[in-house]
Amino acid sequence: MAVRQKLVFRFPPSLVEQPFIYHLVKDFGLMVNILRADINPKKEGRLMLELSGSEPDYRRAIDWLQKEGLQIMNLKQQIIWNEERCTQCGACSVICPSGALGLRRPEMTVSFDEDKCIVCELCLKACPARAMETLLENSE
Ligand code: SF4
Ligand code: SF4
Missing domain, CATH: 3.30.70.20 (Alpha-Beta Plaits)
Structure with a gap:
């Protein structure tokens, strides 16, 4: 089953420069649409993405991102x-x-x-x- 989901990722200064989008595409085969990206004065990053791909790939990617220390919010009702x-x-x-x-x-x-x-x-x-x-x- 295919998944298409808008998400907000918040990550601490130590992770701001990590190539997360590269890994989402290359390692998990997801399509990534960047909706918005910004870094606040405390150097914390916020990235709004729309991810699409197969459900198993999507779930593996979310598990991996959470293990890496990203806070993930669902945009659906934001x-x-x-x-x-x-x-x-x-x-x-x-x-x-x-x-x-x-x-x-x-x-x-x-x-x-x-x-x-x-x-x-x-x-x-x-x-x-x-x-x-x-x-x-x-x-x-
Ligand atoms: S009052 Fe209603 S129409 Fe005016 S800016 Fe707010 S939501 Fe939009
Ligand atoms: S509804 Fe508000 S938050 Fe959503 S795209 Fe329009 S201006 Fe931006």
Whole structure:
């Protein structure tokens, strides 16, 4: 069975320069789509990836990454649209780079497609009503 999963990897300064993506592709045969990568001032890394491949390969890769000391979070529910708080101002739909947030026409109401979300968090900063929230879940 094939797996396709968006994940966030957090790793300590000692692991920031390790070639994890190379190993995911070469040793585990996974396809890797880099959604976002950054290193904070404390030199801790955060990498958002979409991994796809066979389920056994995916599970072996996750086991290996966890043994290497990476903290892995499932992205599936990370960004949440709190519709009750939303005032339909439309600010988030203008800045969302992936099209996850958009405007339905002709009603001009906001829609959220979490499958398109790349968890850039721009909408969190843009939303005056604080209707966009993050929720990280540990996976595996
Ligand atoms: S986190 Fe980024 S991609 Fe996801 S809905 Fe917000 S602005 Fe769009
Ligand atoms: S910015 Fe916030 S309040 Fe405005 S439409 Fe988006 S979620 Fe709703």
